[in-house]
Amino acid sequence: MAEQRPDLRRRVQSARSSALADDLVRRRRVVGRRDGVRLEVDGRWLQNFCGNDYLGLAQQFQVVDALQNAASRDGAGGVASHLVCGHHVAHEALEREVADWLGTPRALLFGSGYLANLAVQQALLGDDDACVQDRLNHASLIDASRLAGCRLRRYPHADAEGALRQLKTVPTGAAMLATDGVFSMDGDVAPLRQLALAARMQSALLYVDDAHGVGVLGPGGRGSVAEAKLGVEEVPLQLATLGKALGGYGAVVAGDTDLIEHLAGTARPYLYTTALPPAQAAASLAAVKLARREHWRRDKLVAHVQRFRDGARRVGLQLLPSDTPIQPVLCGGNARALDMAAHLEADGFWVAAIRPPTVPEGRARLRVTLSAVHGDEQVDALVEALARARDRVDALHLG
Incomplete structure (x- = not known):
């Protein structure tokens, strides 16, 4: 007799009862x-x-004015994916502004930081590769490794020597060392200089999700990478969200030209989703300019x-x-x-x-x-x- 299939509704009810009992709802x-x-x-x-x-930029009048003016011209939606007919001059201007701000040659706009993190690992890593991550990294970085199908290794929080040890356990295949710049639940900053050294010693690519650092830390608000005095050579890719210090929505991955071009042509979370509304990009562009000078x-x-x-x-x-x-x-x-x-x-x-x-x-x-x-x-x-x-x-x- 075939084993009875689990009932999903009962599974959900059981999980919810447990969550209620543990004050986790x-x-x-x-x-x-x-x-x-x-x-x-x-x-x-x-x-x-x-x-x-x-x-404090989410309701700043110049940012809201840019949103309203662009919406009156270009409407409310992104219309299509970037590689079909959705890539607007507002998107291009925002990518250029963020790249210039962060001191990188290129940048690529995504609908959210979650999508951006999925895109980076999915496009760069495969079954034979590895991603080594801080134990307190954001959930999107962990999910990205699962989507990529690569080997996931995690090291104790903010422990660069632990990261090096984990990289040594996966000597074959390509390797990425991924970390939050500022950890969203603890508020501390990753030891980026030590992590950059560990990545270089093991020929791994260092990727920094700086969602909570860009706009806040570093010279000119350029984030934790700039605060650590690192550049594209040490950190080939970094993420800057538009939805936190900049008060809007979306995210930008900035970094090495070849890597950005590869993402634009192969990353499924970029290829198969509608572009951010141009009005939202215009608002974020205004916010970036304010963040740079104020x-x-x-x-x-x-x-x-x-x-x-x-x-x-x-x-x-x-x-x-x-x-x-x-x-x-x-x-x-x-x-x-x-x-x-x-x-x-x-x-x-x-x-x-x-x-x-x-x-x-x-x-x-x-x-x-x-x-x-x-x-x-x-x-x-x-x-x-x-x-x-x-x-x-x-x-x-x-x-």
Whole structure:
């Protein structure tokens, strides 16, 4: 008698029951209106400390004006894939601007950072090749290795010697060493100079997903690669997202000319999807130009990070070692993180509770993110609210 096939509905119900029991169910919240760092949710205005609009460009008037003007001329859609008839002059201008900003010869525009990471590995790696990755890399980098079908090896977080050891375990086939530039849940920066040395010693290509670094770190906001004083020779490909510090949507892979040309001609996530709307590209172009010249935005971020960390230490919050706008407050258990987030919301602050599998078991946290358009008084008020939330939750749990 043939074995009975599993019922997918029952599997889903079982998984959901387990998630409920472990405080791991995620739910969407509906934002009614946005006004800078203020969001209206369920009829209440909350101070937003969980978004990625680090430079405050998402609603900047020149960026919005560029979007509206381009939409009035070119419409709302991308019409077709880039290699059919979807590649617009706005896309070309954005690619050139980002390449010039990051100091690379070429750049290629994608619909999202997720697609870009899938594209890079799918186009460059095959069954006989290997990708060595930091254990805390973004999920899209891990999924990209699975799509490519290559051998995936992971090393302890930020451990360049561990990366070198893993590269040595796959001596045959081509190799890529892939890392986040800034780690999205911890906020720390990868040891890029040491990783570049490990890659060179093992003839591997170093690829840096700098989604949370470009616009924020380095000279002129050029990101963690530039901050590490590395160039295209050491980092042949890097990713710059348009949806975080630049406030828009999409991503750009910048780097070596031959590699970019290869991606444009062979990467399935590039070939078989509609191009980003030209209006969105025009908005991102305006945002890049502002990010390049308005250094005060980064200066303000640096000051906010220091102010938050000083305040958090003063009230005894448990932080991770991060000098970026991502400031995780460790909570431990999932229920504790959710309870603290609920108390913060009651006080008018929106801070996301991050739980496994996004972070390791027992390392649930409140992921505080700072923006150049926050005020000093808002940062101070958040610190006070975090301390109150911790004390209330601890009193409840101890009671």
